[in-house]
Amino acid sequence: MLEYVYILPLLCFAAAGLILAFGKWFPGKGASIGIAVAGFNFAVAATLFFKALGGGLQLPYEHSIPWFSFGEHLATLGVYVDGLTIAMLIVVTTVSLLVHIYSLGYMHGDPRFKRFYSYLSLFTASMLGLTITSSMMVFFMCWELVGVCSYLLIGFWFEKPSAAYAGKKAFITTKLGDLGFLVGLLALFYCAGTFEISKILELAHANALPIAAAGGAAILLFFGAVGKSAQFPLLIWLPDAMEGPSPVSALIHAATMVAAGVYMVARLYAVYALSPAAMNVVAWTGAITAFTAASMALTCFDLKRVLAFSTVSQLGYMMLALGAGSFTAGMFHLTTHAYFKALLFLAAGSVLHAVHSNDMREMGGLRHKMPITYVTFLIGTLALAGIPPFAGFFSKDEVLAGALARNPYLFLLGAVAAAMTAFYMARAFIMTFHGKPRDAHKHDHAHENPATMTVPLMFLSVLALISGWALAHGELFEHLVNFEGALPFELHHVSHGTVALVSTIVAVVSMGSGLWLYRFKPEIPAALREKFSFFVDMLEKRYWLDAFFLMWVDIGDWFSRFLFVFDFEFLDQMAIDGWAWLTLKLGAVQGWIDTYIVDATVDMFGTVSLAGGRLARTVQTGFVQNYLLFVAVAVSIFAAIAFSG
Amino acid sequence: MTLYHYLALSGLLFASGVFGVLTRRNIIGILMSIELMLNSANINFAAFNSYLYPDRPLGQVAVIFIITLAAAEVVVGLALVMAIYKNLKSVYAEDYNILKG
Amino acid sequence: MTEQIVFYLLAGVIALSAIGVVTLSNVMHSALCLGLSLAGVAGLFAVLGTDFIFAAQILVYVGGIAVLILFVVLLAGNNSGGKLPRQVNRQWLPALIICTAFIWAFYRITAVYAGSTVKLPPTASVRGIASIMLGEFAVPFELISIVLLASMTGAVLFGRRKPE
Numbered sequence: 001m002l003e004y005v006y007i008l009p010l011l012c013f014a015a016a017g018l019i020l021a022f023g024k025w026f027p028g029k030g031a032s033i034g035i036a037v038a039g040f041n042f043a044v045a046a047t048l049f050f051k052a053l054g055g056g057l058q059l060p061y062e063h064s065i066p067w068f069s070f071g072e073h074l075a076t077l078g079v080y081v082d083g084l085t086i087a088m089l090i091v092v093t094t095v096s097l098l099v100h101i102y103s104l105g106y107m108h109g110d111p112r113f114k115r116f117y118s119y120l121s122l123f124t125a126s127m128l129g130l131t132i133t134s135s136m137m138v139f140f141m142c143w144e145l146v147g148v149c150s151y152l153l154i155g156f157w158f159e160k161p162s163a164a165y166a167g168k169k170a171f172i173t174t175k176l177g178d179l180g181f182l183v184g185l186l187a188l189f190y191c192a193g194t195f196e197i198s199k200i201l202e203l204a205h206a207n208a209l210p211i212a213a214a215g216g217a218a219i220l221l222f223f224g225a226v227g228k229s230a231q232f233p234l235l236i237w238l239p240d241a242m243e244g245p246s247p248v249s250a251l252i253h254a255a256t257m258v259a260a261g262v263y264m265v266a267r268l269y270a271v272y273a274l275s276p277a278a279m280n281v282v283a284w285t286g287a288i289t290a291f292t293a294a295s296m297a298l299t300c301f302d303l304k305r306v307l308a309f310s311t312v313s314q315l316g317y318m319m320l321a322l323g324a325g326s327f328t329a330g331m332f333h334l335t336t337h338a339y340f341k342a343l344l345f346l347a348a349g350s351v352l353h354a355v356h357s358n359d360m361r362e363m364g365g366l367r368h369k370m371p372i373t374y375v376t377f378l379i380g381t382l383a384l385a386g387i388p389p390f391a392g393f394f395s396k397d398e399v400l401a402g403a404l405a406r407n408p409y410l411f412l413l414g415a416v417a418a419a420m421t422a423f424y425m426a427r428a429f430i431m432t433f434h435g436k437p438r439d440a441h442k443h444d445h446a447h448e449n450p451a452t453m454t455v456p457l458m459f460l461s462v463l464a465l466i467s468g469w470a471l472a473h474g475e476l477f478e479h480l481v482n483f484e485g486a487l488p489f490e491l492h493h494v495s496h497g498t499v500a501l502v503s504t505i506v507a508v509v510s511m512g513s514g515l516w517l518y519r520f521k522p523e524i525p526a527a528l529r530e531k532f533s534f535f536v537d538m539l540e541k542r543y544w545l546d547a548f549f550l551m552w553v554d555i556g557d558w559f560s561r562f563l564f565v566f567d568f569e570f571l572d573q574m575a576i577d578g579w580a581w582l583t584l585k586l587g588a589v590q591g592w593i594d595t596y597i598v599d600a601t602v603d604m605f606g607t608v609s610l611a612g613g614r615l616a617r618t619v620q621t622g623f624v625q626n627y628l629l630f631v632a633v634a635v636s637i638f639a640a641i642a643f644s645g
Numbered sequence: 646m647t648l649y650h651y652l653a654l655s656g657l658l659f660a661s662g663v664f665g666v667l668t669r670r671n672i673i674g675i676l677m678s679i680e681l682m683l684n685s686a687n688i689n690f691a692a693f694n695s696y697l698y699p700d701r702p703l704g705q706v707a708v709i710f711i712i713t714l715a716a717a718e719v720v721v722g723l724a725l726v727m728a729i730y731k732n733l734k735s736v737y738a739e740d741y742n743i744l745k746g
Numbered sequence: 747m748t749e750q751i752v753f754y755l756l757a758g759v760i761a762l763s764a765i766g767v768v769t770l771s772n773v774m775h776s777a778l779c780l781g782l783s784l785a786g787v788a789g790l791f792a793v794l795g796t797d798f799i800f801a802a803q804i805l806v807y808v809g810g811i812a813v814l815i816l817f818v819v820l821l822a823g824n825n826s827g828g829k830l831p832r833q834v835n836r837q838w839l840p841a842l843i844i845c846t847a848f849i850w851a852f853y854r855i856t857a858v859y860a861g862s863t864v865k866l867p868p869t870a871s872v873r874g875i876a877s878i879m880l881g882e883f884a885v886p887f888e889l890i891s892i893v894l895l896a897s898m899t900g901a902v903l904f905g906r907r908k909p910e
Contacts, residue, residue, distance in 0.1 A: 646750060651794075653853060654757045658787075663848065667844070668834045668837065669833065674776055677780045680807075691790070692794060696862050709879070718897075720901045721901055724904035730821075739835065
């Protein structure tokens with residue numbers, strides 16, 4: 001079965017092309033193809049997953065064919081499958097399938113329906129390729145491809161200027177990180193002499209890589225992850241990416257693509273584990289991200305943006321876990337988060353689809369109108385807040401335990417972020433579904449969505465309910481995804497139960513306070529908002545990160561302008577135009593020489609010929625007697641010569 | 646009388662014929678001048694024949710040939726003059742210049 | 747002595763009328779002068795004793811060519827009667843110089859015959875001429891008759907009225 005795993009991305013690629021070119025001849029305008037392929041992929045991935053959990057697969061599996069060679073190096077195309085790959089594979093295919101089905105309802109009637117499915121398939125193909133590839137080069141290609149798909153899908157409704165802007169922003173911001181990724185990749189190639197993941201890992205496990213260089217390469221690669229996974233300070237693009245359709249937000253900007261950065265770090269974890277510096281960078285970046293993003297979500301009124309900040313924050317958790325040395329916890333959180341965050345996004349999309357607004361201030365009291373959405377959103381909220389026994393509790397608990405084992409300050413940041421997470425989720429939940437309808441018109445028009453949208457919600461709720469417990473049970477996930485190498489630092493012993501208790505108390509207390517405040521005393525948050533307007537402003541401006549980057553843009557702009565002026569006023573005027581002037585003058589001199597010497601010489605021959613002709617012409621009078629006179633003269637002359645001698 | 650006198654007269658006659666050919670504007674005048682030149686040749690032939698070779702009248706034969714040719718020439722020439730005159734309404738040689746470039 | 751008088755008389759007539767031919771502005775006068783001049787030449791032939799060409803000269807030149815020219819002058823000459831335009835063109839001076847030079851050179855050259863006075867008495871030469879022309883000059887004789895025929899045909903052709 002593993003031998004044919006390469007079919008998955010290829011099938012999706014084919015589906016993307018097929019939908020785009022011939023979609024209109026298939027049922028559902030080509031959506032049927034996309035769903036069929038996604039279903040097939042899900043079936044394969046699920047089979048692999050359960051086989052792997054049961055230990056029925058020989059892992060890691062690797063197979064590759066030569067692609068091309070450069071110098072003595074060989075680039076290959078191939079698959080590398082281990083437990084990590086399979087964990088990622090099941091996440092991608094599950095969410096992909098559900099989003100494909102969900103989009104049937106959500107995108108119904110969109111003029112670019114066909115194109116949407118084609119993009120979804122293309123994205124899935126790239127993501128699967130990224131997951132199973134055996135070569136870092138192909139990994140990078142797929143990495144960029146998912147970036148392109150993200151750009152295309154964020155700007156899917158490009159008639160809206162904000163959507164087009166958001167797409168551009170996402171693309172450019174992630175490119176900033178990808179620059180580091182590319183350099184890091186080349187540095188890694190320089191260290192390891194190969195792009196093969198298996199060989200790189202082998203060398204890293206054998207401690208055969210130069211530690212400083214490998215650490216540098218790892219940090220540079222992490223820049224790519226910072227961009228892709230929206231870590232601090234490149235997190236600014238993800239909230240804006242919510243301009244895209246909600247299924248896209250669920251698939252790309254919650255579950256899979258943004259997790260690609262985390263996956264990359266996990267994929268090359270052996271390399272990161274060589275260098276304490278790299279691990280620290282990853283951990284602290286993750287912790288800061290988790291904290292800042294969670295704080296930003298506190299004041300946000302846009303439902304999808306709240307979820308986006310929460311996504312950023314949770315990605316920060318994953319990075320924190322990886323950087324703190326809890327490899328399994330990081331990947332575990334990735335898996336559970338993918339499910340409940342996809343659930344939340346799809347539920348939010350369902351709300352949006354019903355009320356046609358993102359703003360929570362225009363919602364409220366929707367729980368009777370949309371019961372299924374209400375329940376599923378509640379499950380997602382509880383999972384995200386980390387309330388037992390929902391999925392988020394298990395994974396977040398492990399992350400916090402790992403953080404505490406590494407460094408108490410990391411734990412502190414993570415715990416505060418967890419408290420804020422519970423609070424803002426309670427706030428969003430209450431503002432959306434409870435209370436009195438704040439916009440009666442929108443409330444009246446709201447209705448429950450069709451089965452194509454609710455069924456994926458229900459399926460995901462089940463996963464959000466049980467996946468944490470099921471995978472944590474008997475350390476099932478740890479058997480699948482585990483890091484066997486040595487960590488560069490000692491971990492403290494931590495009592496797991498204590499951490500679980502503390503985190504549960506924190507989550508319950510903050511969630512409860514959030515529920516109580518927004519349900520019964522909504523005037524208190526409003527008053528606080530008034531009082532601490534500076535902090536609110538700071539949070540709404542995202543710690544001025546946008547301004548910071550725009551400042552650089554402005555500086556770049558100004559510098560370009562300066563260069564333009566310099567180029568135009570100085571270089572062009574002095575050098576180019578100077579040359580032009582000089583050339584002009586030289587040309588004039590040459591022109592003079594040409595006209596008055598060369599041409600004149602040539603003309604002289606012409607003039608002389610002409611004058612001679614004119615002279616000779618006078619002889620030809622056309623007057624016969626004239627000719628006779630000449631004859632007579634000539635005869636006289638000859639006679640004179642003949643007889644004078 | 647010596648041969649020289651005849652030759653002198655014929656020279657004068659020839660020179661006036663040449664002068665006429667070169668200077669007359671009238672095409673008929675030119676033809677007449679040509680007749681003068683032919684006559685001067687005739688005088689020469691006859692004189693040479695009489696003074697130098699009196700035993701055989703070869704010079705006189707030549708004169709007869711010349712007279713014949715002159716008659717033919719005048720006939721054709723005058724016919725041409727008439728034809729040209731009919732076309733151009735002019736008897737002046739300088740008007741006959743349609744071949745001039 | 748008589749011969750000398752006759753010669754100079756004829757020479758004067760010939761020279762003057764020849765000059766008249768080339769200088770008189772009225773073409774009719776020129777043509778008459780031509781006739782006179784030709785007649786003078788015929789007289790010279792008589793003086794020389796060449797009787798046959800004397801007769802031929804009178805017949806062909808004076809009786810034929812001069813009359814023919816007179817006819818043409820009457821037909822095509824500018825007999826408007828008023829003031830005639832210039833009859834001499836602009837190159838008369840070079841022509842005069844050339845002619846003078848020619849006469850001078852000719853006299854220089856022919857001066858070798860200045861002493862040649864031996865002259866046989868004139869005899870009838872028709873028989874001799876006839877034997878030569880029908881003997882060794884038979885072919886040119888025939889050719890010249892063809893030339894005459896051709897010229898006559900040509901003259902008729904040229905003089906013919908153009909078919910409309």
